[in-house]
Each structure stands twice: as structure tokens, then as C-alpha cells.
Amino acid sequence: MVEDGGLDATIDALSTEEWLSCAKRLVPIALEKAKEAKGFRGKWKMIILKLEQMPSQLSDLASHPCFSKSVLCKEQLQAVSKTLNDAICLARLCVKEKYERKLQMQSDLDALLGKLDLNLRDCGLLTKTGVLGEVTLPSAVARTLPELESGIHGNIRELLARLQIGHLEAKQKALDNLLEVMKEDDKHILAFLGRSNVAALVQLLTATSPRIREKTVTVICLLVESGSCENWLVSEGVLPPLIRLVESGSALGKEKAMISLQRLSTSAETARSIVVHGGVQPLIDICRTGDSVSQAAAACTLKNISAVPEVHQALADEGIVKVTIDLLESGTLLGSKEHAAECLQNLTSSNKNLRRSVISEGGVKSLLAYLDGPLPQESAVGALKNLIGSISMDVLIALGLLPRLVRVLKSGSLGTQQAAASAICQICTSTEMKRLVGESGCIPLLIKMLEAKLNNTREAAAQAIYSLMTESQNCQEVKKDDKSVPNLVALLDPSPQNTAKKYAVSCLMLLSSSKKCKKLMISYGAIGYLKKLTDMEIPGAKKLLERLERGVLKSLFSKK
Numbered sequence: 001m002v003e004d005g006g007l008d009a010t011i012d013a014l015s016t017e018e019w020l021s022c023a024k025r026l027v028p029i030a031l032e033k034a035k036e037a038k039g040f041r042g043k044w045k046m047i048i049l050k051l052e053q054m055p056s057q058l059s060d061l062a063s064h065p066c067f068s069k070s071v072l073c074k075e076q077l078q079a080v081s082k083t084l085n086d087a088i089c090l091a092r093l094c095v096k097e098k099y100e101r102k103l104q105m106q107s108d109l110d111a112l113l114g115k116l117d118l119n120l121r122d123c124g125l126l127t128k129t130g131v132l133g134e135v136t137l138p139s140a141v142a143r144t145l146p147e148l149e150s151g152i153h154g155n156i157r158e159l160l161a162r163l164q165i166g167h168l169e170a171k172q173k174a175l176d177n178l179l180e181v182m183k184e185d186d187k188h189i190l191a192f193l194g195r196s197n198v199a200a201l202v203q204l205l206t207a208t209s210p211r212i213r214e215k216t217v218t219v220i221c222l223l224v225e226s227g228s229c230e231n232w233l234v235s236e237g238v239l240p241p242l243i244r245l246v247e248s249g250s251a252l253g254k255e256k257a258m259i260s261l262q263r264l265s266t267s268a269e270t271a272r273s274i275v276v277h278g279g280v281q282p283l284i285d286i287c288r289t290g291d292s293v294s295q296a297a298a299a300c301t302l303k304n305i306s307a308v309p310e311v312h313q314a315l316a317d318e319g320i321v322k323v324t325i326d327l328l329e330s331g332t333l334l335g336s337k338e339h340a341a342e343c344l345q346n347l348t349s350s351n352k353n354l355r356r357s358v359i360s361e362g363g364v365k366s367l368l369a370y371l372d373g374p375l376p377q378e379s380a381v382g383a384l385k386n387l388i389g390s391i392s393m394d395v396l397i398a399l400g401l402l403p404r405l406v407r408v409l410k411s412g413s414l415g416t417q418q419a420a421a422s423a424i425c426q427i428c429t430s431t432e433m434k435r436l437v438g439e440s441g442c443i444p445l446l447i448k449m450l451e452a453k454l455n456n457t458r459e460a461a462a463q464a465i466y467s468l469m470t471e472s473q474n475c476q477e478v479k480k481d482d483k484s485v486p487n488l489v490a491l492l493d494p495s496p497q498n499t500a501k502k503y504a505v506s507c508l509m510l511l512s513s514s515k516k517c518k519k520l521m522i523s524y525g526a527i528g529y530l531k532k533l534t535d536m537e538i539p540g541a542k543k544l545l546e547r548l549e550r551g552v553l554k555s556l557f558s559k560k
Contacts, residue, residue, distance in 0.1 A: 016070075019077035020062055026084035027054050033091035039102075040094065043109045047087065050116040054080070057123040064127050072161060076122055079166070083115040122165040156181065156192050163200040168209055175204070175215040182222050190228050198223075198232040205241035214253045217245055221256040224263045234270050239277050246282040246298075251291070258286060258297035265304035274301070275311045280318045287323045292332035299327055299339035306346035312354060321347065321357045328366045334373075341370060342379035348386035355390045358383075364391060364399060371404045381408055381419035388426045393433055401427070402440040409445035414457050417449055421460035428467040438474035447478070450487035455497055462491055462503035469510045479511055485520040492529035494536060501533060505540040512547050522548055 014022065031051050037044045058080070067073050090108055159181065162174035182189050201223075204216040220238065223229050238260075245257035261279065265271045274280070286298035302324070306315060320343070327340035344363060347354045358364075364387055367380050388396065408420040424442065428434045446468075449461035468474040478484045488511075491504035508526065511517040527548055533541035 016068055016074040016077065019074055019081060020058065023058055023077050023081045023084065024055070026081055026088070027051065027058070030084045030087040030091070033088050033095075037091045037094035038096070040106065040109055043106075043113065044091075044094070046113060047109070047116065050113070050120060051084075051087065053120055054084075054116075057120055057127075060127040061123055070126075070158075072126060072158065072165065076119075076126060076165070079115075080119045080123070083112070083119050086112055086115065118167065125164055156188055160189070160192060160194070160197040163197060163204065168207060168212060171204060171207075172209065172212050172215065175212065175219060178219055179215060179222075182219065186222055186226055190223075190226060193223075193229060195232050195236070198229050199236045202233065202236045202238045202241065205238065205245070210250060210253075213241075213245065214250055214256075217242070217249070217253050217256040217260065221260045224260045230264060230267070230270075234264060234267075234273070239264070239270070239273055239279070243274070243277055243279040243282055246279070246286060254286070254290070255294050255297070258283075258290075258294045258301070262297045262301045262304070265301045268308050271305040271308050272311060274305060275314050280305070280315060280320070284318055284320060284323050287327055287336075292336070295327075295331065296333045296335045296339065299324075299331070299336045299343070303339040303343040303346070306343045309350060312347055312351050315347070316351075316354055316357065321354065321361055321363070325358070325361050325363050325366050328363075328370055337370060337373075338377055338379065341367065341377055341383060345379045345383040345386065348383055352390070355387055359387060359391055363387070364396075368399055368401065368404055371408065378413065378415040378419050381405075381412075381416055381423060385419060385423040385426060388423060393427060393429070396427065397436065402437060402442075406440050406442050406445065409442055409449070414452055414454055417452075418454075418457045418460045421446060421449065421457075421464040424464040425460075425467050428464075431471055434468050434471035435473060438468055438471060438477060443468060443474060443477050444481060447481050447484050447487060450483075450491060450500075455499060458491060458498075459500040459503065462488070462500040462507065466503045466506045466510075469507060475510055478507070479514055479517060485511065485517055486524050489521055489524040489526045489529065492526060492533060494529065494532040502538055502540075505530075505533065505538060505544055509540050509544050509547075512544060518548060 031048065034044055034048050034051060058077075061067060061073060061076070064073075090105070090112060093105065159174055159177055163171055163178070178189065201216055201220055204212055205220070207213055207216070220233065220242075224233065242257045242261055242264075245253045246261065249257060261274065261283075265274055280302070283298045283302050286294050287302070290298060302315070302320060305311060306320070324340040324343045324347075327336050328344070331337040331340060344358060344367065348358055364384065367384050367387075370377070370380050384401070405420045405423060408416050412420065424437055424446075428437060443465070446461045446465050450458055450465075452458050452461070465478065469478055485508070488504045488507050491498065491500045492508075493501065508517075508521060512521070527545065530541050530545035530548065534545055
């Protein structure tokens with residue numbers, strides 16, 4: 001038998017095969033002594049049952065093809081031998097019917113049961129889950145790799161395997177080493193990461209040690225940011241422990257958990273799962289009280305979740321409307337405000353109750369104020385567009401909607417300009433409103449938009465111009481603009497990709513009462529386009545074609 005002192009002294013000296021022999025020799029001794037123990041019979045019976053399972057586990061380990069090549073086998077046999085040695089020592093103390101410190105003995109026996117459970121579990125992992133195969137490179141692969149590279153790959157495989165076996169202290173050391181490797185180059189890790197490694201990481205998120213939870217969520221955050229293993233992480237149950245860390249983790253743990261949830265929530269299915277697992281309220285709390293980085297990540301996660309219409313009511317019940325409006329007004333980072341605006345756009349896209357809620361909480365005023373900032377965003381204009389039908393035009397005019405839309409048309413991105421043009425179509429519900437919009441100075445800007453490269457932007461601009469031209473004063477302004485006719489004729493292009501042609505036909509029809517405009521249309525080739533559009537049965541094309549052709553005939557007769 002190897003006693004404690006002898007065991008420690010021989011750790012480095014013995015080979016893997018010698019440690020196997022040592023463990024096999026200790027098992028029958030431990031069983032014999034355990035059966036002789038007289039106190040705590042219930043616990044000793046459980047210990048005996050576990051000791052009886054040990055020989056088969058050792059045989060499975062010894063018969064594995066990678067047994068002699070893996071340092072993990074040697075370490076596992078060392079741990080088993082130490083546990084067996086502890087069992088023998090404790091059994092000797094229990095041979096006597098009377099002994100002191102019963103509470104200590106009970107605690108020691110519980111600890112022994114835990115060690116035996118861990119040893120049996122780890123032996124099973126090594127032999128039945130492919131961990132040993134993952135750690136040891138196949139000889140064919142090893143021969144094709146340079147010696148240094150082969151060593152690096154072998155160390156990474158071993159490092160990942162250590163996440164699954166051993167006590168928590170050993171796993172914490174493995175996490176430390178893993179983080180060092182990932183910070184240098186995470187590609188090495190990603191190349192060998194398996195589902196069992198991901199499952200081990202997820203389990204470590206619920207470890208009793210706060211430090212281990214913090215290190216684990218840092219590793220998971222790096223994996224999620226790399227765009228790898230997202231499906232594995234979710235299927236292995238990463239969401240509940242991440243949500244708990246957001247609720248009660250350390251400052252670093254909360255931040256890393258938030259960033260992980262932000263990336264994972266881009267999947268609609270995962271977004272639904274976050275709601276189901278109670279993740280909305282912790283996210284809202286972070287938006288209210290978190291630091292700037294965590295606040296931005298929480299706002300982005302809520303924005304991602306709000307893109308799923310069926311969870312809108314659940315979000316509303318948790319108070320999302322008020323918190324997003326507050327972020328829009330006082331978010332620390334511009335990113336937080338952008339996410340809040342997009343969240344409001346999503347929430348108001350189809351739910352009338354949520355639109356009313358946003359209006360009653362002062363959302364319209366906050367969205368308009370946001371547009372006065374340095375970078376107008378499409379989402380804010382989109383949210384306003386969703387709300388236009390639920391609020392009176394007088395209120396919108398009083399709050400200053402029109403100057404904001406003109407500013408966006410002047411300096412916003414193409415997407416923002418498109419949203420503004422769509423909003424103009426919605427507010428042009430009366431002659432008076434059309435007159436006010438025209439007087440705001442947006443018509444020249446919309447005509448310029450007809451030259452945009454994106455088809456959807458051109459279509460939105462053409463539709464807005466047509467909506468405004470049904471008011472006579474606006475129609476005159478369009479006629480006066482030198483670019484209006486050539487830009488509109490260009491939109492008569494019959495290609496299927498051009499969806500603005502029907503609005504271009506309608507606009508040109510309104511301009512065709514002017515001889516000057518008709519001549520311009522003809523000179524820019526409108527007749528050729530209209531013949532093709534007539535064949536395609538585009539509404540109004542035939543009538544406009546006839547009007548232009550009559551003009552050509554009159555011109556010919558007048559020359560004669």
C-alpha cells in the first residue's frame with residue numbers, strides 16, 4: 001500500500017502503467033478495510049458500492065488506445081490512488097467502535113464519497129466521451145504537423161479536456177490557461193472546440209466559486225463574439241445561467257453576460273427563449289441602473305428581442321416602453337439611444353396598444369428631440385412614421401415634425417431619407433397638410449432623391465412627390481424644378497427592378513398639362529419608355545403616351 005507521504009514522493013517517478021498497478025492494488029485493500037468499519041454503516045455501504053465499481057472503470061481506462069499517451073490518464077490514476085488511500089486511512093479509524101470527533105468523521109466520509117463520485121465520473125468521461133481521443137492527435141495527423149504546431153494543438157486539446165474532469169481548482173487553472181491562449185489567438189481554440197467542451201463551460205457557469213463563474217463567462221463571451229458555437233451554447237442551456245449573472249453577478253460577470261446575450265439574441269428563436277427564461281426584467285434593470293457598456297448591451301438585446309412580434313406584449317408588461325423612452329432621452333452612449341429608437345420602431349410596427357402607450361409616455365417628443373442630435377437615424381424616423389396615424393396632425397405640426405423631416409432629407413443616410421419620404425406620404429392626408437409640407441421646403445430634396453442608387457429610395461421619393469403634387473401649389477413648384485422631368489422620365493425604365501415607374505407615370509401625367517414639361521418629356525425619351533409600359537399595362541402609361549404623341553403630331557402639322 002502507498003501511504004500519504006509515499007504517494008506524494010512518487011508522483012513524478014511513476015509511469016502511467018505503474019500508477020494503474022498502484023490503483024489496482026489499493027482497490028481490494030480499500031474494500032476489505034471498508035467492510036471492517038463499524039461506525040456510520042450507511043455511509044460505508046455507499047462507499048463500498050462505489051469502490052466495487054472502480055475495477056471496471058480502471059480496466060476500461062487501461063484498454064483505451066490512448067491510455068499510455070495521455071497525461072490525463074496518469075493524473076486521473078494519481079487522483080484515484082489518493083482517494084483509495086484516504087478510504088483506507090478513514091476505514092482504519094472506524095474499525096474501533098468508539099472514537100472521538102464523530103462530526104469530523106462524518107464530514108470526512110462525505111468528502112470521501114464526493115471524491116469517489118468525481119473519480120468514477122472522470123474515468124467514465126475519459127473512456128466513453130471521446131475526451132482522450134480529442135486530447136491525443138491521431139498519428140497520421142501528428143506526422144503531417146511540424147513538431148511545434150503539433151505540441152500546441154495537443155496542449156489545446158488537453159486544456160479543453162481539463163474543463164470536464166477534476167476538481168474545481170483544477171478547472172479554474174484550465175480556465176486561466178484557456179483565457180491566455182484565446183487572448184493571443186482564439187483560432188487555435190476554435191479549431192478544436194467540441195460540443196462536450198461547450199457543455200462543460202456551460203456547467204461551470206453555475207459553479208459555486210464566483211471567480212470560476214466570472215472566468216467562464218469571459219470565455220463564453222469570447223466564443224460568442226467570434227461567431228462560433230452559438231447553437232451549441234444555446235442547446236446546452238447557456239441562457240438561464242447568463243440571465244442569472246446579469247441579475248446578480250460581479251461587475252465584470254454582468255458585462256460579459258450582457259455582451260453574450262446581445263449577440264445570441266440576434267436569433268429570433270433565442271430571443272423568444274430569453275423571454276421565456278425571465279430575461280427581460282434583468283435587462284430592463286440594467287438599462288435603468290447599469291454602467292454605460294452594460295446599458296448599451298442591454299438596450300441592444302432588448303432591441304433584438306423586440307424584433308420578434310409575438311413577444312411584444314410580454315415586453316410591454318415588463319415596462320419596456322418607459323425604459324426605452326428614458327434611454328432615448330438620457331442614454332450615456334449614442335449607441336444606447338440608437339438601440340432604444342430601433343426598439344420603439346419595432347414595438348410600434350403593428351401593435352396599436354403599444355403605439356398609444358408610446359404616445360402617452362411622451363415618446364413622440366423624445367423621438368423628435370433625438371433627431372436634433374448629430375446623426376439622425378432611420379429607426380427614429382421609422383418609429384415616428386408608425387405613430388403618425390395615432391396622433392393628430394395639429395399636434396405633430398406643433399411639436400415640430402416638418403423641420404425635422406426636412407433636416408433628415410438634407411443630411412440623413414439613404415435609409416433615413418427613405419423613411420422620411422414614407423412619413424411624408426402618411427401625413428399628406430389633407431390639402432392643408434400637403435400645402436404645409438410643400439412650404440417646408442422638402443420638394444426639391446425629394447426630387448434630388450429620385451437620383452438615388454437604391455430603388456426603394458427612389459420609389460419612396462416618387463410616391464411622396466405624387467402625394468404632394470395633388471395640391472396645385474406643390475405641382476407648380478415641381479414644374480419649376482429643372483431636375484423634376486428628367487429625373488421622373490428616368491424612372492419610366494421598364495425593368496422589373498424599377499418599382500418606382502407607376503409613381504413616375506402619375507407625376508408626369510400631372511405635369512403634362514404644361515407644354516414645356518411635355519416637350520422635355522419627349523426630348524428625354526419618354527415616348528419610347530411609355531410604349532413599353534403600355535404593353536406592360538402600367539396604370540396611366542397609355543393615357544400619358546397618347547397625350548405626348550398628340551403633342552408630337554401637333555408640332556409636325558404646325559411646322560408644315
